[in-house]
Amino acid sequence: MDNYSTQAALQPGNKLSITRTQNISEKHELIFDEFKLGRYEASALDGCPDGYMQLSELGRPFTGGSWCGTSSGPAAYYSETSTVTVSVKLFGSPQLPFKFSLRYRFVSRREAVVRFGSPAAPLERGQVAPGTYCTRKFEECYRRPCRLQSPNYPGMYPRNVSCYWSLRQKFVPKCKHAMIAVRQEAAHKMHMKRSINVAGLNKTARALRAWRDCTGERDHLIFYDGGSTNDPVLAKYCGGDWLPRVVSRGPEMLVAFHSSPFSIPLHSPQAHSPLRGFELDVDVIFADSDSLDYSRTSTKCEFDVNSTNPDSDEIWTGRGRKGRLVSPKHSLPPNTTCTYKFMGYPGDLVWISFISYSQRALLVGESAHALLGNSSLSGECSARLRIWDGNLLLEDKCDEPPKLCDHSALSNSSRVTRPCSLEESYLSTGRSLLIQHYTEDGTALHPASFRLKYEFVDTRLGGEPWPDQDDSKRCYRVFKKPHQGEVTSPRNIFLYGRGGLRNIECVYRFEADPGERVRIILNNASFGINPTCETTMDVHSNRLTCDHYNKNRIVELSVWDLPWTDVELPKACLCDNTSLSNKPLVFLSSSRHLELHFTAKDMNMTEDFTVLHFHATFEIIKMPSCPRQQRVRGYGGDVQFNTPPADRSELLCGGLPWLVEARFNRSLFLLSWGAFLSLKPRPDEPTRCPTTNRVLVYSGKPPKLVRVVCPAEPGQRPLAVHVFSEEWWGEDIHIQQRPPNFLVEWIGAEPGISAFSWLEISRSRSSLLQQLQVPVNISANDTALECTHKCPELDACINPSLWCDGKDHCPSGWDESETQCGATSKLLTSLPGAALAATAAVVSTLLFLICLTLHRLRVKRRRRLAKKKLLTGPRLFDNSLNS
Numbered sequence: 001m002d003n004y005s006t007q008a009a010l011q012p013g014n015k016l017s018i019t020r021t022q023n024i025s026e027k028h029e030l031i032f033d034e035f036k037l038g039r040y041e042a043s044a045l046d047g048c049p050d051g052y053m054q055l056s057e058l059g060r061p062f063t064g065g066s067w068c069g070t071s072s073g074p075a076a077y078y079s080e081t082s083t084v085t086v087s088v089k090l091f092g093s094p095q096l097p098f099k100f101s102l103r104y105r106f107v108s109r110r111e112a113v114v115r116f117g118s119p120a121a122p123l124e125r126g127q128v129a130p131g132t133y134c135t136r137k138f139e140e141c142y143r144r145p146c147r148l149q150s151p152n153y154p155g156m157y158p159r160n161v162s163c164y165w166s167l168r169q170k171f172v173p174k175c176k177h178a179m180i181a182v183r184q185e186a187a188h189k190m191h192m193k194r195s196i197n198v199a200g201l202n203k204t205a206r207a208l209r210a211w212r213d214c215t216g217e218r219d220h221l222i223f224y225d226g227g228s229t230n231d232p233v234l235a236k237y238c239g240g241d242w243l244p245r246v247v248s249r250g251p252e253m254l255v256a257f258h259s260s261p262f263s264i265p266l267h268s269p270q271a272h273s274p275l276r277g278f279e280l281d282v283d284v285i286f287a288d289s290d291s292l293d294y295s296r297t298s299t300k301c302e303f304d305v306n307s308t309n310p311d312s313d314e315i316w317t318g319r320g321r322k323g324r325l326v327s328p329k330h331s332l333p334p335n336t337t338c339t340y341k342f343m344g345y346p347g348d349l350v351w352i353s354f355i356s357y358s359q360r361a362l363l364v365g366e367s368a369h370a371l372l373g374n375s376s377l378s379g380e381c382s383a384r385l386r387i388w389d390g391n392l393l394l395e396d397k398c399d400e401p402p403k404l405c406d407h408s409a410l411s412n413s414s415r416v417t418r419p420c421s422l423e424e425s426y427l428s429t430g431r432s433l434l435i436q437h438y439t440e441d442g443t444a445l446h447p448a449s450f451r452l453k454y455e456f457v458d459t460r461l462g463g464e465p466w467p468d469q470d471d472s473k474r475c476y477r478v479f480k481k482p483h484q485g486e487v488t489s490p491r492n493i494f495l496y497g498r499g500g501l502r503n504i505e506c507v508y509r510f511e512a513d514p515g516e517r518v519r520i521i522l523n524n525a526s527f528g529i530n531p532t533c534e535t536t537m538d539v540h541s542n543r544l545t546c547d548h549y550n551k552n553r554i555v556e557l558s559v560w561d562l563p564w565t566d567v568e569l570p571k572a573c574l575c576d577n578t579s580l581s582n583k584p585l586v587f588l589s590s591s592r593h594l595e596l597h598f599t600a601k602d603m604n605m606t607e608d609f610t611v612l613h614f615h616a617t618f619e620i621i622k623m624p625s626c627p628r629q630q631r632v633r634g635y636g637g638d639v640q641f642n643t644p645p646a647d648r649s650e651l652l653c654g655g656l657p658w659l660v661e662a663r664f665n666r667s668l669f670l671l672s673w674g675a676f677l678s679l680k681p682r683p684d685e686p687t688r689c690p691t692t693n694r695v696l697v698y699s700g701k702p703p704k705l706v707r708v709v710c711p712a713e714p715g716q717r718p719l720a721v722h723v724f725s726e727e728w729w730g731e732d733i734h735i736q737q738r739p740p741n742f743l744v745e746w747i748g749a750e751p752g753i754s755a756f757s758w759l760e761i762s763r764s765r766s767s768l769l770q771q772l773q774v775p776v777n778i779s780a781n782d783t784a785l786e787c788t789h790k791c792p793e794l795d796a797c798i799n800p801s802l803w804c805d806g807k808d809h810c811p812s813g814w815d816e817s818e819t820q821c822g823a824t825s826k827l828l829t830s831l832p833g834a835a836l837a838a839t840a841a842v843v844s845t846l847l848f849l850i851c852l853t854l855h856r857l858r859v860k861r862r863r864r865l866a867k868k869k870l871l872t873g874p875r876l877f878d879n880s881l882n883s
Helices: 406-410 648-652 765-771 823-830 833-872 875-882
Strands: 003-008 015-021 026-037 051-057 069-071 075-078 083-090 098-108 136-139 146-149 162-168 176-184 208-210 220-224 233-240 243-247 252-258 277-288 301-306 322-326 336-343 348-359 383-389 392-398 432-439 448-458 476-479 484-488 504-511 516-527 533-537 544-548 554-564 567-574 585-588 593-601 612-622 631-633 636-643 658-661 667-677 694-699 704-711 720-724 741-747 752-761
Touching (some): 026 051, 026 083, 083 098, 176 252, 348 406, 432 448, 504 516, 516 554, 516 567, 516 593, 544 554, 567 585, 567 741, 667 694, 704 752, 741 752
Parallel strands (some): 136 162, 301 336, 476 504, 631 658
Antiparallel strands (some): 015 083, 026 069, 026 075, 051 083, 146 277, 176 243, 176 277, 208 233, 220 252, 322 448, 336 432, 348 448, 383 392, 383 432, 516 585, 533 544, 636 752, 658 741, 667 704, 667 720, 667 752, 694 741
């Protein structure tokens, strides 16, 4: 390839034309080493009053633009065709500066890799519109890289030229939305006329000229959000060492380039690289069609975020109920307000937390504000953020960030950060929330973006509030109106670890009417990723129990029977994720009330209702109530158990325990027959009981299992077992918090019989003083400190009404012995019931006859004494009598 050089000298009024024609496959490179041609006046109507240089190419429209003035350094021009004409004209005074030095050479297409790319990786430069100088159409830029090049790139571009580059993505994958992005980060590919002078800026600053800086003498680019000049303008750019990414809202963008009619030849700042002009990279961005990454319409920037129905199955995965939201991925025109409307279902709250928020002006000088018009929302703010809770303004930030929960941005697959607190986020008081984000300058050249997390918080708990409910019982609910329904664990995130709470306890009480009972079905449950508990079967009651390995970490679901409203009896406990893997579990209450307890303690900051939850259904069924009164008080009594039930009343009372209560300052004694068993035997411990029936004895409130009895035939004194209430042996018996009680439950797994007797007992004064270790001196004849009616084998006093009543109450029968009650009493009490009644009738008849005889004898005696007085009395008395 040959190099040529040309120097010219002109007289005023003359014109010099140089035309070079070469093979059609070759282009021309023209390098102007020196250029002095009159004056250049940017603000004048005629920018080149003394003369000019013009370039034209064969087959391309003549633009009419001119170069003049003085240029330092080389300026390059690369032709688009094989024929180029250089015309220089000078007129005016001979003293006008003029010097013209030109070098030129021929460049093959293979060598022009900057413009066309390499043969292996050619660039897509679009299709030239017929009859235009540089208007081009680009389609399907996702297939191969598209480049928007200034005319005659990489050399200086013509004057007075207008180019329109139409970018369009026709093919869009299913469920996707296409957006066009144009950018250029490389400074050596961005050389436009009147580029900004960065000498006064920080060395690391990257400055731009845009909007109002783009006056008539400056070349500029205009980016339209659509395919025509009637669409909104995203940015107007006229200089800088880079172009930020400008993104259209949809699959079309129009980029317009206009150069001024007059200019000095654009020289290169580096003599060894005389490249001029600019080249822009084009990308196609695909977003999910149902995402919130782009606005649905070109006229409004509005987004609706609606919650998914919390009753659907999606609640367990969180789809639709929570997510992340970013500001639009496409550029926004100036004076745009984006509105985000969050709307939940009744009972929902809206919780948002900003992960990041940023805004920075890329413009300097007059372009710091677009000043294309002021919005009433902005005031004097370049960016403004407002958050509305209904009619209440929660936040109003002008060029400042809102409350940030920025530490959550550090979360990843290997690191979990703490939850956002309410001091770092925003929570609505109702089901709706509104965010308004306004930008005055648009976001292409003044980026203003944010990222936030949102969540719809379901505050519904079902049922009715607990009576006298306080904050500690906000998860306590009562179900008594519906006869069937479902109940689930709470879905309020603020009751779990991810919402900031460590412990949760929820109680669900189901209440039926008289003649009804509650049946509940546990369908599924989850107790965390790695439960620290195992659900086992209790060997005595055949009930599911929870065996926790970590006593601090407790997550369980338990079922409690309420024989009486103030007494709870455990029915089952579940704590591992395999408890309900086979089939649902069904429970039937023994009375009108049943409770479900959901407990989670020591939750971590990632746990919520998606990993800790349960689901159950309930129904109220008709069933006769127990006709017996099995909550008893008094001085003593007997109870017998039978399997199968002996009568209808025992059948209807099946599963209902017996509750024995004493008075204050009294104790309880329980007598049964059999043998005590270990409360929690080891798995390898052999059973010592020949039957699977059990008598379970609970004490206290809430009831605590204190004794397990392997039952034997009642009345066998060698097999008698004794149970005392806990305060009987206690050291602080003088401070009794509640009356003692025993809850006795019969587990009849096979045919059998059992019984128990109970006594209300108390200590004698001397025994009490001895237990309290108080010295007592009692003489042989001093019995004031002892009670009269005492079971010596128990060292306990019983009520006098039980003494000699014909029934043994002391285990040894001392209260009915001959020593205490005599032979007659013993004989009477030893008779059967019918014989005893007959004997009582005979004795009553004899007593009546004796009383009648005595009465008659007394009457006869009185008459005899009266007659004797008449015979021995005074005469007067006799006369009176005679008269």
